[in-house]
Amino acid sequence: MTDNERKLAELLEKAAAGYGKLNAKQQKFAVGEIDRTRLELIELLNEYAGKDGTIPRGRVNTLLRDLAGIEDNIRKYGTSALDSVIKETAAYGTAAAEAAVVKTLGDSAGLGISFNRMNADVFSYVVNRFDTDGLVLSDRIWRMAGETRDELNKVIRSAIIRGQDLKTTVAQVRGVYANDTWKIKRLVVTEGNTAYRAADAIYAQKSDVVSGLQIHRGKADRPDHKCTVLSLADSYGMGTGVYPATATEIYNPHPNCTSFLTYVLT
Ligand SMILES: [Zn+2]
DSSP states (O other): OOHHHHHHHHHHHHHHHHHHHHHHHHHHHHHHHHHHHHHHHHHHHHHHOOTTSSOOGGGHHHHHHHHHHHHHHHHHHHHHHHHHHHHHHHHHHHHHHHHHHHHHHOGGGSOOSOSHHHHHHHHHHHHHOOOTTSOOHHHHHHHHHHHHHHHHHHHHHHHHHTTOOHHHHHHHHHHHHHHHHHHHHHHHHHHHHHHHHHHHHHHHHHOSSEEEEEEEOOTTOOTTSHHHHHHHOOTTSSOTTEEOTTOGGGTOSSTTOOOEEEEEEO
């Protein structure tokens, strides 16, 4: 490794750590967006409740049908939250890559072009990629929304049948959302970090000074994690853990992965 590569790697590692902090904020944002549907549901439950604070049994089917609207909104808010997370990350990632390259090698080494097209390519890659589960991002959001609705369905049906008071039901609904929070966070960690690595890689594809990407395993530091395996392999004869910028296997080694990339120079 040359001095310049070492310096550049340090800057890219710092930028990746900065993205880790941004990702924590993005998780909170996405959880908050989807939580809006909990407030909508509570409003709905209040509309259905009689004066005694319970929901009449005769209204159970209509109310459960109305849950479809809640599921729709989980999908809608979830999709729009994830879209903005990915766009924000793409812009952050390509700008950080350019800044690190310029700081290490000088202005002439930068791309010095508009990043709109590159950022759009990152977005398109992330939302269209098929994961190992055979699903694209929108499928995963739909699945999550469907699971939440199923849980809500159970809680509300049994609350009405037992003539349970609204306060208890609202607390149970809160429980369903709290239990599903990890799914939203996992989506934001997975998709956000994929967007970040894709931004680094797509930037590298355009750059004349970058010849390869080195992958560094994520925080989990598990020998069985794909990112660790990739970081120890020399699959292209380019060196240990070094890959061409087009090698998509390093863009998202596994769900919840926080591995990051640094550049090998020409
Ligand atoms: Zn990993």
